[in-house]
Amino acid sequence: MINDDGVMKLKKLLFQKNLIWFKRLRSSKGASVVFALVGFMFAAMIAFVVINAAYSAATRVKRLKYDEQSFLLAESMSGIITEALTGNGNLVELPDHSQVRRPDKAAGDPDEYLKYDALTLNYQYIEQKNPSDGSITMYFNATENGGAFIESVASGDTKPTFYDVVKAKDTADVRDVSKAVRNMIRDLARKIDRGETEVQETLTTNFTNPDTNEYFSVETKFTMNSSYSINAVTEAKVLKTAGGDVLSKYIVRMDAAAAVRTDKLICAGIKSESGGVSAIQINDFTDNVADGSEELVKVSCYSVTWPADQMRSVYSTSH
Numbered sequence: 001m002i003n004d005d006g007v008m009k010l011k012k013l014l015f016q017k018n019l020i021w022f023k024r025l026r027s028s029k030g031a032s033v034v035f036a037l038v039g040f041m042f043a044a045m046i047a048f049v050v051i052n053a054a055y056s057a058a059t060r061v062k063r064l065k066y067d068e069q070s071f072l073l074a075e076s077m078s079g080i081i082t083e084a085l086t087g088n089g090n091l092v093e094l095p096d097h098s099q100v101r102r103p104d105k106a107a108g109d110p111d112e113y114l115k116y117d118a119l120t121l122n123y124q125y126i127e128q129k130n131p132s133d134g135s136i137t138m139y140f141n142a143t144e145n146g147g148a149f150i151e152s153v154a155s156g157d158t159k160p161t162f163y164d165v166v167k168a169k170d171t172a173d174v175r176d177v178s179k180a181v182r183n184m185i186r187d188l189a190r191k192i193d194r195g196e197t198e199v200q201e202t203l204t205t206n207f208t209n210p211d212t213n214e215y216f217s218v219e220t221k222f223t224m225n226s227s228y229s230i231n232a233v234t235e236a237k238v239l240k241t242a243g244g245d246v247l248s249k250y251i252v253r254m255d256a257a258a259a260v261r262t263d264k265l266i267c268a269g270i271k272s273e274s275g276g277v278s279a280i281q282i283n284d285f286t287d288n289v290a291d292g293s294e295e296l297v298k299v300s301c302y303s304v305t306w307p308a309d310q311m312r313s314v315y316s317t318s319h
Helices: 004-026 031-084 176-193
Strands: 120-129 136-141 147-151 165-167 198-208 215-225 230-239 246-256 259-274 277-282 295-305 311-318
Touching: 031 176, 031 215, 031 230, 031 246, 031 311, 120 147, 136 277, 176 198, 176 215, 277 295
Parallel strands: none
Antiparallel strands: 120 136, 120 165, 120 295, 136 147, 147 277, 198 215, 215 230, 230 246, 246 311, 259 277, 259 295
16 A cells, blocks of 8 residues: 555655646747748748749740740731732723623612622633534633734643633732732642643741741642632641740631623624634724624633632631
């Protein structure tokens, strides 16, 4: 058994141990180090967030800059194509000086007559059937209001006067690059009319920014199908350097549907032959009475145009 002295000693011993633990728990020694570590971690976290936000903002601003550059390059090419497909706005007038009425407008309407609001390619031809074998001989005219319709010959260009009449925006108001695109479109149309079902052409422009060494590339692929409709896909890219990583890429797809029309006139002409090549001379398209050596022929006025209201553009971007 534990006597009273033993009990007292035990209580004193337990009290001393509890007091030691209590003092340890209440002690503030080392707290400054903990608080310093916590403060440092908090400040580091805030600094990381701020730096990360600043870096993200700087990267986003630079990305927006590259995107804007590629977009402007693609948009510029679209503007060039649109300019090349712009007409002169004059009224459509046939060789006999008659005007063409629009089917969707009533008589007396201010816009009742058709205009060259878009690029229009014209030529005239005469088809004559040979009574001996039933074959068709084609005659083409190089001028707009009268002249000689020359027989197409196998030994040379099958359509020597094809699309020599071009109705477009005044050349003085058009950039050289738009003129080049216009001529290219005319050449594509010639190939289609001569039997090809689809033709393609690619225009490429590259240059380097001397200040930043950034490399810009613009490539446009033109495709014309058998109905003369144009599909132009422009891919504009901004690269870190020539042959380097692509920083931004913008793609514009432009579709221009073609409208084809043929107006026919009955005229008096004189047929002749020289060097084995026949020709039909028409001096006055308003003359539809055959006198003397003249004969009546049917003149077809053929035209292809790309109306502005049938043009569509689709934009897309990728990184």
